[in-house]
Amino acid sequence: MNVFFAAVIFLPSSMIFSKASANEIGVYYLISADNSNGQGASASEAQLKSGIEQLNSDFSSLNISFFLLDKIYLTNDDVAGIHEGKWDTDNEEQVRPFTHYGALNIVVADLDGKNGHAYWSYEATDLIEVEPEDLATSTISHEFGHNLGLLHTYQSIDDGPITLFEGTDGWQYGDKVIDTAVDPGERDYYNDCSYSASAIDEAGNTYHPDGFNIMGKGQNTCRNRFSPEQIKRMNRVYSVINSIC
Numbered sequence: 001m002n003v004f005f006a007a008v009i010f011l012p013s014s015m016i017f018s019k020a021s022a023n024e025i026g027v028y029y030l031i032s033a034d035n036s037n038g039q040g041a042s043a044s045e046a047q048l049k050s051g052i053e054q055l056n057s058d059f060s061s062l063n064i065s066f067f068l069l070d071k072i073y074l075t076n077d078d079v080a081g082i083h084e085g086k087w088d089t090d091n092e093e094q095v096r097p098f099t100h101y102g103a104l105n106i107v108v109a110d111l112d113g114k115n116g117h118a119y120w121s122y123e124a125t126d127l128i129e130v131e132p133e134d135l136a137t138s139t140i141s142h143e144f145g146h147n148l149g150l151l152h153t154y155q156s157i158d159d160g161p162i163t164l165f166e167g168t169d170g171w172q173y174g175d176k177v178i179d180t181a182v183d184p185g186e187r188d189y190y191n192d193c194s195y196s197a198s199a200i201d202e203a204g205n206t207y208h209p210d211g212f213n214i215m216g217k218g219q220n221t222c223r224n225r226f227s228p229e230q231i232k233r234m235n236r237v238y239s240v241i242n243s244i245c
């Protein structure tokens with residue numbers, strides 16, 4: 001313990017988490033399991049590896065890369081109900097004692113009624129939750145996109161016509177990103193990655209969403225890109241986080 005405190009006192013904070021470079025993000029996996037040794041874990045080693053690979057692929061356009069720092073196994077004794085197959089992310093604060101500041105914390109557990117969940121960038125908590133089978137899909141990147149401040153492309157779609165969201169005042173509406181097409185927000189509208197519906201808004205405008213946008217409602221096995229303005233915004237948020245941790 002004395003050694004630990006000495007390190008905290010005398011080392012610059014940037015060395016504590018030993019980032020290999022400014023654009024590398026260390027990942028702590030917090031995996032639900034039967035015991036702290038990882039027996040009966042909800043995710044396999046291959047699934048955990050695929051999560052890091054998915055992040056590296058989807059965030060390569062931001063010049064950010066990810067690497068595994070450690071795996072921590074959480075039991076029902078650690079976090080109530082986390083390994084019972086339908087954990088409610090409303091209880092996510094119970095995971096906080098097991099998280100590490102200055103790294104990305106990824107909770108892997110079977111969730112109640114959702115594929116993933118995330119804190120927002122202003123909540124000062126770099127943590128997302130993902131189901132084991134979705135680690136190899138865009139869900140993990142979608143959730144980290146929320147950590148970096150991105151909203152859904154179907155956010156607040158009842159607040160006005162598509163023309164307002166996608167017009168010059170679009171910064172104030174929907175996902176507040178100007179170059180993302182408004183998404184009608186229905187998963188059933190997508191078939192084999194493509195938008196296959198002909199939905200219109202209340203003003204009669206036709207939706208033309210991007211089924212491949214990671215923050216949209218397309219299938220998580222299809223989505224694989226952010227828009228230039230989404231990338232610009234995430235880079236800005238990340239540069240601020242990175243400069244202070």
Ligand SMILES: [Zn+2]
Binds near residue numbers: 142143146152
């Ligand atoms: Zn989301």
